[in-house]
Amino acid sequence: MTFNHLKKLESESIYIIREVAAEFTNPVMLYSIGKDSSVMLHLAIKAFAPNKIPFKLLHVDTTWKFKEMIKFRDQTIKENNLDLIVHINQEGVNNKVGPITHGSKTHTDIMKTQSLKQALNKYKFDAAFGGARRDEEKSRAKERIFSFRDTNHRWDPKNQKPELWNLFNTKISTNESVRIFPLSNWTEVDVWQYIYQENIAIVPLYFAAKRPVIKRDDMLIMVDDNRLEIKKGEKIEEKLIRFRTLGCYPLTGAVESKASSIEEIIIELLESKHSERQGRLIDSDQIGSMEIKKQDGYF
Amino acid sequence: MDLKKFFINQNSKKQLKILTCGSVDDGKSTLIGRLLFDSKSIYSDQISQTKFESEKYGTQGKEIDLALLIDGLQAEREQGITIDVAYRYFETEKCKFIIADTPGHQEYTRNMATGASNSDIGIVLIDATKGILDQTRRHTFILSLLGVNHIVIAVNKMDLLNYDKKNFDNIVHSFEKLSKNFNFLSKRYIPMSALIGDNVFSKSKKMPWYADETLISTLESFDIDKSSIGEEFSMPIQWVNRSSSDFRGYSGTISSGKININDEITVVSSGERAKVRKILTPDGNAEFSFENQAVTISLDKEIDISRGDIITTDLDKIKIADQFSAHLIWMHKDNMLPERNYIFRFINSYINGKITNLEYKININSYEKIAAKSLELNDIAYCKIALSKPTFFKSYIQNNQLGSFVIIDQFNNLTVGAGMIDFELRRSSNISWHDMTIDKKKRSTLNSQKPCALWFTGLSGSGKSTIANILEQKLHQLNKRTYLLDGDNIRHGLNKDLGFTDADRVENIRRVAEVSKLMTDAGLITLISFISPFKSERRMARDLFDTNEFIEIFVDTPIEECEKRDPKGLYKKARSGILKNFTGIDSDYEVPSDPEIKLKTLLKNPEELADEVLDFLKVNNII
Numbered sequence: 036m037t038f039n040h041l042k043k044l045e046s047e048s049i050y051i052i053r054e055v056a057a058e059f060t061n062p063v064m065l066y067s068i069g070k071d072s073s074v075m076l077h078l079a080i081k082a083f084a085p086n087k088i089p090f091k092l093l094h095v096d097t098t099w100k101f102k103e104m105i106k107f108r109d110q111t112i113k114e115n116n117l118d119l120i121v122h123i124n125q126e127g128v129n130n131k132v133g134p135i136t137h138g139s140k141t142h143t144d145i146m147k148t149q150s151l152k153q154a155l156n157k158y159k160f161d162a163a164f165g166g167a168r169r170d171e172e173k174s175r176a177k178e179r180i181f182s183f184r185d186t187n188h189r190w191d192p193k194n195q196k197p198e199l200w201n202l203f204n205t206k207i208s209t210n211e212s213v214r215i216f217p218l219s220n221w222t223e224v225d226v227w228q229y230i231y232q233e234n235i236a237i238v239p240l241y242f243a244a245k246r247p248v249i250k251r252d253d254m255l256i257m258v259d260d261n262r263l264e265i266k267k268g269e270k271i272e273e274k275l276i277r278f279r280t281l282g283c284y285p286l287t288g289a290v291e292s293k294a295s296s297i298e299e300i301i302i303e304l305l306e307s308k309h310s311e312r313q314g315r316l317i318d319s320d321q322i323g324s325m326e327i328k329k330q331d332g333y334f
Numbered sequence: 335m336d337l338k339k340f341f342i343n344q345n346s347k348k349q350l351k352i353l354t355c356g357s358v359d360d361g362k363s364t365l366i367g368r369l370l371f372d373s374k375s376i377y378s379d380q381i382s383q384t385k386f387e388s389e390k391y392g393t394q395g396k397e398i399d400l401a402l403l404i405d406g407l408q409a410e411r412e413q414g415i416t417i418d419v420a421y422r423y424f425e426t427e428k429c430k431f432i433i434a435d436t437p438g439h440q441e442y443t444r445n446m447a448t449g450a451s452n453s454d455i456g457i458v459l460i461d462a463t464k465g466i467l468d469q470t471r472r473h474t475f476i477l478s479l480l481g482v483n484h485i486v487i488a489v490n491k492m493d494l495l496n497y498d499k500k501n502f503d504n505i506v507h508s509f510e511k512l513s514k515n516f517n518f519l520s521k522r523y524i525p526m527s528a529l530i531g532d533n534v535f536s537k538s539k540k541m542p543w544y545a546d547e548t549l550i551s552t553l554e555s556f557d558i559d560k561s562s563i564g565e566e567f568s569m570p571i572q573w574v575n576r577s578s579s580d581f582r583g584y585s586g587t588i589s590s591g592k593i594n595i596n597d598e599i600t601v602v603s604s605g606e607r608a609k610v611r612k613i614l615t616p617d618g619n620a621e622f623s624f625e626n627q628a629v630t631i632s633l634d635k636e637i638d639i640s641r642g643d644i645i646t647t648d649l650d651k652i653k654i655a656d657q658f659s660a661h662l663i664w665m666h667k668d669n670m671l672p673e674r675n676y677i678f679r680f681i682n683s684y685i686n687g688k689i690t691n692l693e694y695k696i697n698i699n700s701y702e703k704i705a706a707k708s709l710e711l712n713d714i715a716y717c718k719i720a721l722s723k724p725t726f727f728k729s730y731i732q733n734n735q736l737g738s739f740v741i742i743d744q745f746n747n748l749t750v751g752a753g754m755i756d757f758e759l760r761r762s763s764n765i766s767w768h769d770m771t772i773d774k775k776k777r778s779t780l781n782s783q784k785p786c787a788l789w790f791t792g793l794s795g796s797g798k799s800t801i802a803n804i805l806e807q808k809l810h811q812l813n814k815r816t817y818l819l820d821g822d823n824i825r826h827g828l829n830k831d832l833g834f835t836d837a838d839r840v841e842n843i844r845r846v847a848e849v850s851k852l853m854t855d856a857g858l859i860t861l862i863s864f865i866s867p868f869k870s871e872r873r874m875a876r877d878l879f880d881t882n883e884f885i886e887i888f889v890d891t892p893i894e895e896c897e898k899r900d901p902k903g904l905y906k907k908a909r910s911g912i913l914k915n916f917t918g919i920d921s922d923y924e925v926p927s928d929p930e931i932k933l934k935t936l937l938k939n940p941e942e943l944a945d946e947v948l949d950f951l952k953v954n955n956i957i
């Protein structure tokens with residue numbers, strides 16, 4: 036008797052999640068509200084059923100997330116009886132940092148990377164789960180499942196601990212920490228297929244609907260609230276759109292699509308020719324930009 | 335598109351884990367780039383990004399350099415080599431592939447081993463223009479050692495040799511000779527060009543003389559399933575699932591066999607038995623479950639089980655021992671020294687232990703066994719290991735989950751080695767200690783003193799012996815029974831067979847530590863005066879003693895001062911190169927981070943320093 040591919044991935048991820056709960060003093064699960072987070076959370080719930088998951092969730096809120104994301108987050112937490120910490124970089128808020136005024140790079144650095152580090156330090160988490168997958172980007176393809184961070188949360192790609200079999204080295208020194216990626220070996224298709232088969236709830240923004248958008252820098256940006264100033268020559272149009280990935284709304288490009296169910300999304304995905312991270316402004320600032328961000332402590 | 339059919343097809347696909355390996359620049363990353371490209375797993379924006387990077391870093395002129403699809407780190411693009419493993423994913427009609435691209439460069443061999451530890455199939459690339467190289471031999475050995483039993487020998491860059499059959503035949507011939515040393519279950523040879531795509535996904539028209547399958551059909555055809563379903567059920571306990579209510583379950587991933595409700599299991603550590611009441615799988619409650627599934631099992635009665643235990647339906651299949659023999663791959667630039675303490679990570683526990691005997695290491699060219707005193711980065715060896723307490727295991731060949739371990743440095747927590755268990759050695763519980771009815775406590779009452787070890791460490795010429803001597807005189811005047819172990823009285827007798835290499839230094843200190851332990855046991859206040867430059871050995875010595883019995887005294891003299899004093903003229907000799915491996919000059923001194931006593935010799939004379947130690951002993955009720 037052998038498992039099919041998805042069942043193997045599922046058991047592998049559950050093993051990883053349990054290992055972290057067993058070996059670390061104060062783990063946390065980073066919950067970004069996206070589809071990968073939803074899958075990761077679903078697996079964590081399975082790993083510890085019938086009990087509650089033995090750690091908290093952390094959402095680093097940049098204050099620029101889509102409204103529907105926040106609504107979905109609060110609903111998920113309530114329905115599953117989970118413990119959530121929401122962290123916002125107050126200093127950034129005081130200085131009115133945002134993606135439109137400060138650009139994607141500064142905004143992401145202050146409201147996401149710095150903010151995440153603040154939260155990890157504040158609560159003294161020694162292990163943090165993230166929903167990143169290796170097929171997303173080629174520096175991620177190089178990262179271990181247990182990714183070590185020094186006291187400044189930095190990743191040193193040239194000095195990763197060898198990771199043999201499933202014998203993860205969970206030993207760290209004081210103030211060091213580990214990021215753990217239970218979905219490392221899942222692909223985008225795997226994630227969607229699993230969402231479909233397991234009937235996992237996801238933010239409605241993944242499904243096509245008529246939404247107000249403007250065209251900016253070759254991307255379709257949704258007008259989620261009135262903080263998005265409409266420039267001369269831009270006009271708001273109602274378009275049938277959806278998102279392949281979710282982040283801060285002014286930085287996340289929508290795709291025109293008719294896919295309004297998971298089935299249709301999968302079909303669209305199988306026929307598409309662009310990778311999902313293409314919708315993200317922050318990856319393409321420069322060659323190797325994801326690697327550099329990761330070294331700074333971004334996921 | 336019919337989605338139902340798509341899912342049925344998806345779910346029936348076989349998962350294959352493969353890796354590429356071989357010498358540097360043989361075309362491993364290029365091949366994976368080619369596989370991704372031809373299986374249409376690359377999106378158009380990724381291709382345009384790679385084209386852009388190819389112009390900057392590529393090796394193929396204006397053409398796209400497929401290796402850059404894979405070499406995802408900045409340093410890799412700049413140096414044009416792979417440094418760390420990349421995991422990539424693609425699928426065909428029949429299979430889902432998880433493929434690890436590993437570095438060919440010798441310095442990064444450990445990353446190749448990392449990739450091999452989780453693979454079913456190995457693709458050994460050989461550059462047809464270069465033939466079999468050292469790394470080809472090394473990687474083939476590691477594949478065999480790690481139990482990657484199916485291999486494809488991809489003779490690459492045939493395009494550079496006009497697709498000539500003779501070259502291919504020669505390489506096949508040489509590899510056949512080489513592989514006589516191993517027992518691969520299957521072995522295929524394919525001539526190809528990763529760059530152009532010949533015989534990767536489609537059959538090459540340029541090599542009509544090659545009648546066999548393409549790489550991809552060959553991979554798809556391997557039968558890799560080694561189901562353990564007929565074996566006994568075993569599951570290491572990973573997590574105890576306990577709630578405030580009445581539920582108590584044991585979580586883990588089944589390492590072999592099948593379990594049904596009502597089966598009787600035994601806890602290996604205690605021998606206690608119970609019946610399975612419920613099996614909770616990722617799909618909910620089930621009647622049964624089998625290997626590789628992550629489950630939670632509840633039992634019909636309360637018994638004591640915790641993480642670190644294993645449950646099984648057949649006790650005889652699980653070995654328990656604190657000594658075993660194993661193959662090792664050393665993965666760190668700090669040498670492995672026998673008798674040094676390390677942390678051993680097994681499937682669900684960490685146990686302290688050491689390598690007691692280095693039986694031999696393997697010459698990677700001739701595969702000969704050669705004698706060794708220590709292991710360097712990337713060495714492969716066979717050795718005996720002793721743990722501080724017993725663990726359960728199977729041999730690696732039987733089960734690689736239960737037969738493998740990694741070795742962790744106890745100070746910096748780095749992963750320094752990996753091992754595969756061969757078989758258990760005599761259990762140490764058989765060597766029972768003589769029951770000593772007169773014990774340390776009784777002896778020390780008679781002596782009216784608390785025995786302890788005063789461990790002086792510091793550079794040569796720092797003043798260890800001088801201070802220790804004065805201290806011993808003072809203790810003697812106080813009617814205390816003492817003994818002084820000094821480099822001079824030990825090196826000339828007990829340890830006269832030892833030199834000054836790192837390995838010998840470790841053994842030197844081990845013997846001294848053991849002797850001082852016996853002396854302390856005999857009730858003496860033992861003064862030990864040795865340079866003892868390495869943290870690990872001082873730690874090893876400390877671990878031999880009861881708490882508060884071991885007192886580390888760091889004689890803190892700057893090296894400039896020691897060199898100025900140079901009472902035996904040793905620094906001069908070391909500086910002129912006559913004396914090798916001299917601490918502080920061409921051998922390290924690791925400064926103690928937390929000694930019980932620190933003596934600053936620049937500030938006080940030896941008399942005053944000895945009094946400082948005396949005060950410490952009084953304050954701590956030792957004298």
Ligand SMILES: Nc1nc2c(ncn2[C@@H]2O[C@H](COP(=O)(O)OP(=O)(O)OP(=O)(O)O)[C@@H](O)[C@H]2O)c(=O)[nH]1
Nearest residue numbers: 358359360361362363364393415416438527528529
């Ligand atoms: N002509 C020709 N060149 C090839 C072929 N395969 C790879 N190359 C070239 O060989 C060089 C090395 O290729 P890589 O794929 O980086 O080699 P590698 O084995 O991954 O190297 P390391 O990972 O550093 O060990 C590059 O310039 C490739 O373009 C081939 O089939 N034919």
Ligand SMILES: [Mg+2]
Nearest residue numbers: 362363415416
């Ligand atoms: Mg390479």
